[in-house]
Amino acid sequence: MKKVLAFLLAALMVAAMFAGCGSDKTETPTAAAAGGADEAPAAAGAVKLGMSGPLTGGAAVYGTAVKAGMEIAVEEINAKGGLQLELNCQDDEHDTEKALNAYNTLKDWGMQVMAGPVTTAPCNVVAAECANDKIFMLTPSGSGASIIEYGDNIFQICFTDPNQGVASADYMATHDLGTTIGVIYDSSDVYSSGIYEKFAAEAQVKGLNVACVEAFTADNKADLTTQVTKCKDAGCDVVFLPFYATEAAQVLTYANTIGYAPTFFGCDGMDGILTVENFDPALAEGLMLLTPFSADASDEATQSFVAKYQEKTGIVPNQFAADAYDVIYSIYQALVAGGVTADMSASEINDILVAQFTSMTFDGLTGTGMTWQATGEVSKGPMAVVIKDGTYVGAE
């Protein structure tokens, strides 16, 4: 009896573990080819785009936003007729090993262009593979400076971490946000520490008074009260938070509890804080962040995207969703301009896309007149937004 019970329990656990990891892996390709009569994958008439990102786990806010943004773009393009796209989204849980597995799954599926991954650490491992396999890669939001160094066919549509650090310091210097600046960053995360280093260098150049620099790591981020208290004691009236929304929610909550109200300033990772379940938007009131996209922009493209996104997910899209939308459209523009057909091999498409991306100009939601350098870096200007009454508003 005992043995039976033990076996049952063991079986249950194994099942639960598989269920836990596998819940999102069975994603079916979201936008199937329109000409469904022909079953052969290569002849189905659709270019196969692969995406991997954290659809579950702590960074899921970003992965799910990117997935939804891409799906909207693919649906729109396929509805136009002409060149068709097929999108396959895999979950990497913001984990390098799982990102590699996701990449291999996509390759087996017959991926011709990689439109991901979403976060920096997985981008680093996948970029190395894409460079090796000659598969064109354009990440919507992997902002680490090292990603594009893996090869000539690795491109970014978001601005890089160094850019964000420099731009944040410049913004603080030119807009006179405060006299004493405090910084809290995640020293165990390449995204956060990358931004911080460039910020510190630029702050020195601009003569900003950085009075307090505090760090935390993935292991001790359960308690950030000391870091906030130290910023308060140092008299900081601007606190720079170059990390993700999950931890930022903690900082904002605690600062509010102890009655500390400086201007909090974040980067693109802060985007998404308003979608944390049960988070009180009043706490984020006045929070500033640098982002290339604000949902309240009045142009027609943004309005239409925001409406579709809200209909699909029920929430206002953040910058990640907009970047993802632009990724699909820029790839589409390059595919069409380069005369790509669905039966070409991944490496043929790769060469055409590299040539197109380094020569074309792209107008999207996150910027107009975007161009790409041969290194894979995009040139577009960041824009500051501030949270007012629970939504993003342009700060200018």
Next chain:
Amino acid sequence: MRFLQYLINGVSIGSVYAIIALGYTMVYGIARMLNFAHGDVIMVGAYMSYCVTSYLGLPAIVGVIVAALVCTLLGILIEGLAYKPLRGVPSLAVLITAIGVSYFLQNAAQLIFGSAPKNFKSIVTMKPLVLFGGGLTITGEVMVTVLACVVIMVGLTLFTGKTKMGKSMRAVSEDRDAAQLMGINVNRTISITFAIGSALAAVAGVLLCSTVPTLMPTTGSMPGIRAFTAAVFGGIGSIPGAMLGGILLGVIETFSKAYLSTQFSDAIVFLVLIVILLVKPAGLLGKNVQEKV
């Protein structure tokens, strides 16, 4: 004044560690096993409280009671299904089972609640106490946490010292076979230990998430491991030891962040732990008992 502020913050997070450490230490003292799933019971407690207060809109106190009840049942269930069948087998097998239970709970929570973080509304509505013209801020959460910790500590000491059940717990921890010969129901005693430890975990979960509002399926694992360290530091198996270890760990952690470096705080904390364990291998209040081989 700053010193006092950091001390208070340290005692506050230390009290949470202490309440979690009590669960580890009681189970270890009586069942001689490391229940690595303890950290995840914290997470379950926090989710239960979250559901009751946010989805059903009931008052916070109901949330705490429901969380404690659910975790008590969960503790008994885990013990009965996963650990009881393994009584008498080498402790390594039980340890691995405990890790399995930990994964089971985390993944089950991921399936049920999803992996996106939820923002836990503090159960404390008290206004923070501002002293010395803003020089010292004591939040309501700090007061409630420290008070809860003291109450639990006194309650447990009285329980193990005065009640019949408490005495049989001590007897089982002293010598299981002899206790059985004296007519003590060992299995029931162990189940009750798990029940108490898990109820404490639920309280700890609610208090932890009141200070640190991010609730995810992995919320319990890091504080769980820290509290386990605290239990070893104080002397595993000793109830006052868990308390002392937890509070000291919290204070050392906060001080090293405040006065030395936030970048290296973990390295400093664990360096102190290593030094203390080198000097006192059984922990601060642990008894150095010769193991019979």
